[in-house]
Amino acid sequence: MILPSILLIGIFVYGLLGVNFWTSMTDNHSAAQASGREPVAFVGLTNYLDLLLTEDFRHSLANLVLFTAAFLVGAMAIGFVWAWLLERPLPGGRLFQTVYLFPMAVSFVASGVVWRWLLNSNQGENASGLNRLFQMVGLDFLQNPWWNNITFGILAIALPAIWQLSGYVMALFLAGFRGVPDELREAARMDGASEWQVYRMVIFPQLTPVLMSAIVIIAHMSLKSFDLIMSISSASAYQTKVPAVDMFLFKSGFDYANSAAVGAFLLIIIAFLIVPYLVQQHRSRTR
Amino acid sequence: MSTSTVSASAAPLPSPAEPSPHRRGGVPWTLVLRLAAILAGVVVVLIPVYVLLVTSLKGPGDASAARAWALPREWSFENWAQAWQALSPSIWRSVQMVVPATVISAVLGCMNGFVLSRWRFPGADIVFTLILFGMFLPYQAVMIPLMQMLLGAGVPNGIPSLILLHVVFGIPITTLIFRNYFESVPHELIESATMDGAGMLRTFWSIALPLAIPGFVVVLIWQFTNAWNDFLFAVFFSSPANGPVTLALNNLANGALLANYGVSMAGALLASLPTLLVYILLSKYFLSGLMQGSVKG
Numbered sequence: 001m002i003l004p005s006i007l008l009i010g011i012f013v014y015g016l017l018g019v020n021f022w023t024s025m026t027d028n029h030s031a032a033q034a035s036g037r038e039p040v041a042f043v044g045l046t047n048y049l050d051l052l053l054t055e056d057f058r059h060s061l062a063n064l065v066l067f068t069a070a071f072l073v074g075a076m077a078i079g080f081v082w083a084w085l086l087e088r089p090l091p092g093g094r095l096f097q098t099v100y101l102f103p104m105a106v107s108f109v110a111s112g113v114v115w116r117w118l119l120n121s122n123q124g125e126n127a128s129g130l131n132r133l134f135q136m137v138g139l140d141f142l143q144n145p146w147w148n149n150i151t152f153g154i155l156a157i158a159l160p161a162i163w164q165l166s167g168y169v170m171a172l173f174l175a176g177f178r179g180v181p182d183e184l185r186e187a188a189r190m191d192g193a194s195e196w197q198v199y200r201m202v203i204f205p206q207l208t209p210v211l212m213s214a215i216v217i218i219a220h221m222s223l224k225s226f227d228l229i230m231s232i233s234s235a236s237a238y239q240t241k242v243p244a245v246d247m248f249l250f251k252s253g254f255d256y257a258n259s260a261a262v263g264a265f266l267l268i269i270i271a272f273l274i275v276p277y278l279v280q281q282h283r284s285r286t287r
Numbered sequence: 288m289s290t291s292t293v294s295a296s297a298a299p300l301p302s303p304a305e306p307s308p309h310r311r312g313g314v315p316w317t318l319v320l321r322l323a324a325i326l327a328g329v330v331v332v333l334i335p336v337y338v339l340l341v342t343s344l345k346g347p348g349d350a351s352a353a354r355a356w357a358l359p360r361e362w363s364f365e366n367w368a369q370a371w372q373a374l375s376p377s378i379w380r381s382v383q384m385v386v387p388a389t390v391i392s393a394v395l396g397c398m399n400g401f402v403l404s405r406w407r408f409p410g411a412d413i414v415f416t417l418i419l420f421g422m423f424l425p426y427q428a429v430m431i432p433l434m435q436m437l438l439g440a441g442v443p444n445g446i447p448s449l450i451l452l453h454v455v456f457g458i459p460i461t462t463l464i465f466r467n468y469f470e471s472v473p474h475e476l477i478e479s480a481t482m483d484g485a486g487m488l489r490t491f492w493s494i495a496l497p498l499a500i501p502g503f504v505v506v507l508i509w510q511f512t513n514a515w516n517d518f519l520f521a522v523f524f525s526s527p528a529n530g531p532v533t534l535a536l537n538n539l540a541n542g543a544l545l546a547n548y549g550v551s552m553a554g555a556l557l558a559s560l561p562t563l564l565v566y567i568l569l570s571k572y573f574l575s576g577l578m579q580g581s582v583k584g
Contacts, residue, residue, distance in 0.1 A: 001487065002402045005395050005458050006414065012429070012455045013421045019432035078328075085325050090318075098570050099329050105566035105573070106559045107516035109533045113540045113555040114335045117342070117548050128355035136356065163335070171574055216423075224425045227518040231537055247427045248522070251434075260431045267428035274423040282416045 017267065024048070024260035031254035040257075047261040057262075060241045063154040067242060068222040070158035071165075075218050076211075078162065079169025086170070087177040097174070101167035108164070112231025115160040119146040119232065147232060153239035157229055164228075165221070169214050176210030177203065216277045223270050343367060343553035350549065366547075370539070370554035377527070377535035378558070381515060384446045384531055388453035389510040393503055395454070396461020400502070401495045403462065404469035405477060406487065415466065421459035430523055437524070445529035449521065453514040460513075461506050468502035469495070504572050512562050532558045 025044055032038040051057045082100055086093050103111065120129035123143045127135055134142040146156040180203050188198045226244040233240040235249060243262050250259035338356075346363035354360075403415050433452075442448045469477075477494055518533045525531065527538040536558045540551035566573055 001398045001491065002414075005399050005418070005462065008455050009418055009421055009458060012433070013424055014417075016429035016432045016436070017424075019435075020428055020430075023431055082325075082328060085321055085328075090321070090325075096325050096329060097574070098567075099332055101570070101574070102563070102566060103332065103335075105512060105562045107518065107533050107562070109516075109518050109537050109540075110555040110559045111335065113536070113548075113551045114339050116540070117338065117552070118335065122352065126352050128352040132352060132355045163332070167332075220423050220425075224427060226427075227533075230518070230522075231540065234541065244425075244427055247430070251431065251523070256431050263425065263428035263430060266425040270423060270425050274420065278416050278420060278423075281419075282412060285415075286412050 020260045020263055020267075023256055024258075024264045026257050028257040028260075029255045034254045034256045043257075047257050048265070051258065051261055051265070056238075056241075057243075057246060059238070060243050060246050063240065064223065064242045066152070067154045067158050067161075067225065068219060070155050071161045071222045071225075072215065072218055074158060074162035075165045075169050076214065078166040079214070080173055082166065082170040083173030083177060087174065097170070100170055103164040104168050106164070108160075108227035109231045111160055111164055112228055115163075115228075116232045119156050119159070121145040121148045147237075147240050150239050153233075154242070157232055157240055160232070161222070161225065161228055165218060169218065172210050172214045172217075173207065176207045179210075180206045212277070216273060219273055220270055223266060223273075339552045339556055342549055343370075343556055345549050347549075366549035366553040367557070369550045370557050373539050373550070374532055374535050374554050374557055377530065377532040380446055380529070381531040381533075381561075384449050384453070385511055385514045388450045388457065388514045389507055391450075392454045392457030392461050392510055393506045395458055396463075396465045396506060397496065397499055397502065398491065399458070399462040400465025400467075400469050401491055401499075402487075404466045405495075415462070418459050418462050421456060422463065424456075426456065426519055434523065445525040446531070448524045449514075449517075449531065452520050452524065453510070453517070457510050457513070461510065464506050464509065465499065465502050468499060468505075472498055501572075504569065505575060508565055508569055508573050511565060515562050 024047055025042060026040040027043045027046075028034060028040040030038065033040050086096055086100075090096075118129040120127070120131065121144075122128060123131050123145075127143065130146075131143045134140060145153075147153040149156075184202050184206075185198055188202045193201065224244055225242060226248070229240050229242060229245055230248075235245060243266055247259050247262040247266070250256075250262060341356075341358060343366050344362050344364070345359040346361055346365060349360050399418070403411055437444075437448050437451075442451060476498065477490060515531075516533065517531070518537065521530050521534040522537075525534060527535050536551075536554050539554050
């Protein structure tokens with residue numbers, strides 16, 4: 001009964017990963033080679049080294065690090081605070097959860113449309129979006145070119161990412177809070193612990209597994225981020241390039257070898273994060 | 288320091304039953320502060336929604352930067368009409384893609400979940416972990432060979448290849464959700480059937496499948512949202528002329544012809560309506576789906 005799925009996953013995940021690694025180690029850089037009209041040769045790790053040596057790709061990697069750091073810290077902090085605020089019963093609590101979580105149901109492409117407007121870089125007379133809002137409330141000094149900044153522009157794109165996924169992190173933490181048995185809290189209160197101590201000594205430590213899951217999920221989403229960046233800036237925008245965008249650009253230029261190599265880079269980075277997580281999950285299941 | 292609460296009721300989270308333990312004297316300040324913080328968050332979350340609605344309802348004369356945040360002078364549905372004209376064919380294609388993709392991947396996931404939680408064959412956990420890895424696979428790392436393979440196999444670009452891809456790459460998450468679901472179903476329910484001599488397939492069709500309906504609700508929501516919102520596969524395996532709505536919307540919003548925010552924002556709202564509707568109607572299940580999809584693992 002599970003054979004069809006095993007076959008599909010075997011071919012489409014593991015088989016294709018193998019082929020991708022092979023392609024990434026060839027000199028398949030032109031349309032003629034991509035279509036099989038000209039032969040391709042094995043070149044080993046040359047493409048990987050070449051990529052790492054180009055300034056352009058290093059910029060993408062730096063962007064990826066910045067983006068992931070901002071996205072991760074932002075979504076974790078906000079999601080956690082929201083969960084904490086909503087953890088105890090509250091009139092309308094259910095409604096607030098629904099509002100916080102709804103951006104998750106929207107595609108990155110759709111939210112990109114509005115965020116492109118909000119992060120409009122025009123200032124002064126022509127300012128719209130957030131820059132105009134800052135003017136209106138007298139916080140002019142906060143005006144900035146957003147994603148048009150070459151070094152830190154990518155951080156502007158982390159804002160919508162945080163906006164969209166904080167609710168998800170909240171949901172994860174809420175599930176974590178819910179998993180702490182009430183007897184534990186009561187016992188601590190009986191022992192004279194203050195409300196804050198109950199959190200610090202009893203509840204927070206129990207949230208560690210949830211925290212790990214949330215970090216893994218958000219970080220891995222961040223590493224393959226593509227939609228949001230494509231819909232806010234354009235594919236060719238150097239400021240906000242990340243490896244996932246490079247991969248697309250190489251493919252569009254029929255440079256399949258480099259495209260595959262960028263894909264492989266992403267896999268390797270993500271594997272560092274995911275494999276320990278999966279192994280640990282596997283252990284906890286079999287234990 | 289807090290006065291100890293007497294109510295030891297194990298109130299489930301969403302029910303506002305238990306009074307705040309901080310109530311001392313008249314005004315429960317911590318509650319007020321908490322509400323204020325929550326409301327501030329709500330405002331921030333809803334700002335983009337305000338912008339989308341207001342901008343999409345503005346007439347052409349209202350588009351100046353100075354009035355960017357203001358309500359429309361006159362309310363106009365012109366943008367919506369234009370967006371509908373531009374997007375309706377692709378919305379229809381998205382429906383044709385999402386329905387089969389969702390149903391097929393749900394059925395496959397249900398079979399996997401059932402087998403993996405009930406039949407402890409040697410290596411079952413390894414198989415499960417290997418399937419799970421697909422959930423975290425960066426699709427970029429298989430995209431090039433995927434293109435070559437589908438091209439070679441003659442799978443037509445556009446909706447047919449997208450259905451296939453959403454089915455295949457949906458298997459990990461649907462398997463996970465159903466496996467967790469079947470783990471939570473009392474074993475006796477299924478085992479009694481096996482005792483009576485029913486085979487695996489028989490047990491699946493007549494016992495497990497009907498039992499799994501709540502699991503199906505969660506999986507269908509999840510897969511529907513994922514497939515509807517996908518952009519990566521859409522951009523690699525279709526063109527705006529034969530692709531789903533995300534691609535058409537991106538094309539509309541980034542089109543060189545019109546940098547018309549009113550129309551793009553109306554389009555963004557249109558393209559989001561199906562998933563928002565599902566979310567609003569079924570948010571309870573959506574939430575539990577998120578949790579099953581991640582926390583337990």
